[in-house]
Amino acid sequence: MTSSIDTVNWADVQNEVVSILQGLLRLDTTNPPGNEIIAADYIAELLRKDGIEPTVLESAPTRGNVVARLKSDGSAPPLLLMGHTDVVPAEPDKWERPPFSGDVVDGVIWGRGATDMKNVVAMELMVLLLVKRLGLPLKRDLVFMATADEEVGGKYGAKFLVDQHPDLIRAEYAINEGGPTSIVFGDTVFFACSTAEKGAARFRLRAKGAPGHASLPHTDNAVLHLAEALVKLGHARLPMHVIGTVKGHIEMMARHLPVDQRDNLIRVLSEDPDVQAEAIARLPLPDSGKRRMYASLHNTVTPTILSAGSKINVIPGEAEARVDSRILPHQTQADIEAEVRAIVGDGVDIEFYEGVSRGLEANWDSPLFHLISQVVAEHEPGAVTVPALITGGTDAKSVVQLGTQVLGFIPMRYEGPAMSGLAHNHNERVSVANLLFGTQIYFDVVSRWCQRA
Ligand SMILES: [Zn+2]
Structure with a gap:
């Protein structure tokens, strides 16, 4: 198996993924009202530059979703990289930096969505671009979707795609946002991979x-x-x-x-x-x-x-x-x-009330879970990946309707309490080091999985 270290210039990738994320953070996609079309168009433009033709779908005026696919030889079922581009509201006066600045200061990128989950969207998009540029021979289609409306339930995003365009996004497995990225248990830190959701x-x-x-x-x-x-x-x-x-x-x-x-x-x-x-x-x-x-x-x-x-x-x-x-x-x-x-x-x-939603659970003891734990351990020797339950809800609840097994996995090193729990919080931010770390892990997981029967 080719190692990612040999084939990719990671210094260039770091600059590029930081710039992609900055661009996303500077788009105000606060939901409500969402206005995710600006993020969908931005992502579509980046995809076109690399010769990938995206599908942009508006579920309602300004509620934009974007889907892209790298074709394989079709010998194994597809993998879906999923993310949402909307963010929760921010109160600018409580922030040390403007929430839509995308400023990079001392190796840290600031902005609403930096951890939930424009960071993941940027990393997943970067991985898609890398796989395309390297021309890897795929056995599984690699599908990418960046959707609207997750923070308000997904009606105009993931649910819309599942109901109206299921063939665009149907996959065997999906990688999604998770619960906590890491679990600090006394002096021991675990990586979390969510395989269930309430x-x-x-x-x-x-x-x-x-x-x-x-x-x-x-x-x-x-x-x-x-x-x-x-x-x-x-x-x-x-x-x-x-x-x-x-x-x-x-x-x-x-x-x-x-x-x-x-x-x-x-x-x-x-x-x-x-x-x-x-x-x-x-x-x-x-x-x-x-x-x-x-x-x-x-x-x-x-x-x-x-x-x-x-x-x-x-x-x-x-x-x-x-x-x-x-x-x-x-x-x-x-x-x-x-x-x-x-x-x-x-x-x-x-x-x-109407609309009781069932919880969902993928089999955690699966080949993709084990590949993820193996890749994590290669990048972070001694690190242990454990399955976890999300006590809230994500777009996984829509995507599982298509029979997809959804794993919630955001590969980020634990960087201490000040850099934890920032989702939906003031001063949301992510380190450049972690953005690169996560991109490398996603790349290794995705490239190996999609080349495997
Ligand atoms: Zn989220």
């Missing part, structure tokens, strides 16, 4: 009671009934469900940890809720990491909006809470309804 099952909880004059209080008050149900829900531990990805995540990390940490991590899988809670509390992780571990093993229910009553001296007949619920892969609306019912009892109504 679904969402939002519902209303509604309590009824006897209306009346507030000067004559009684206990059949809808507000009290609802409050009691919410307190129970808030303190309950829902049943544990161990999916393959999370079992693999925990067991693989455990194998590479010091013995005391290893034993404690394994106890996180205990069927005894008290043993599990204690083990999670003792993990050498920040609070957010502990909550993520819990959420990886349970469906979650989080009340977020309350409403009842319209006048202070009237006892309302009804009170309502809206609850954001995230369900694990393989769980259904009926499953989470039964879990909630067991906690709140029969006194309140549970009414699900």
Whole structure:
């Protein structure tokens, strides 16, 4: 197998991928409204310069998507490199540099989208251009898509392509954004490759009671009934469900940890809720990491909006809470309804919103996952890649409708807490070193995979 080091001038590639990313960051694709057509046109122009004819598709005026393909001999199924070009809003006065500047300062590139996920789009595009320039003989088509609207659910982006143009993007595997790029466990750093994603099952909880004059209080008050149900829900531990990805995540990390940490991590899988809670509390992780571990093993229910009553001296007949619920892969609306019912009892109504989405899971123990871990270890000796679950949602939920196995993998070295957790945050930025590191890893993964039957 030809090594990437021999065939590519990586100093030139570094300059080029930085410049591609700067160009993307300078385009304001804040969603809403999105206006991703400017990013689609920009990418299309870069593709044409290298003789790749892109397909630009507008799902609605200004909602631009771009797809490109390098043809193979067709002896094996395609690989899809996927990314979104929209970004979440930024508050410029909270930033040290303007969020659409694309400034490079001391080896760091600044801008909204620098980690979510114009960085990935730039790296994937760079890899596509390199594979084309090198004229590699491919056994699998290499497909690239940069889509609109991920941050608002993907209706004008990935979902539009899946519904309207499935043949353009159908693939066996896709590489997508992931959850955390790395997991810092005590003194040990793991690379994360997301192979599962939770679904969402939002519902209303509604309590009824006897209306009346507030000067004559009684206990059949809808507000009290609802409050009691919410307190129970808030303190309950829902049943544990161990999916393959999370079992693999925990067991693989455990194998590479010091013995005391290893034993404690394994106890996180205990069927005894008290043993599990204690083990999670003792993990050498920040609070957010502990909550993520819990959420990886349970469906979650989080009340977020309350409403009842319209006048202070009237006892309302009804009170309502809206609850954001995230369900694990393989769980259904009926499953989470039964879990909630067991906690709140029969006194309140549970009414699900339309559009419950199932979680999704690829087989983590797959040839592409193993190639990724091998390439990571070559570039970062001793580094271990572990499967992981995304507790939120990405465009993967649309792409899996085509039977595609989606792996969420952003190869970035851990550069300390100040450079972590920057997605959707102020001062979003990425280092030039990591952009090159990620491009090299993507290149090795993609070029080897697409030349393999
Ligand atoms: Zn994203």
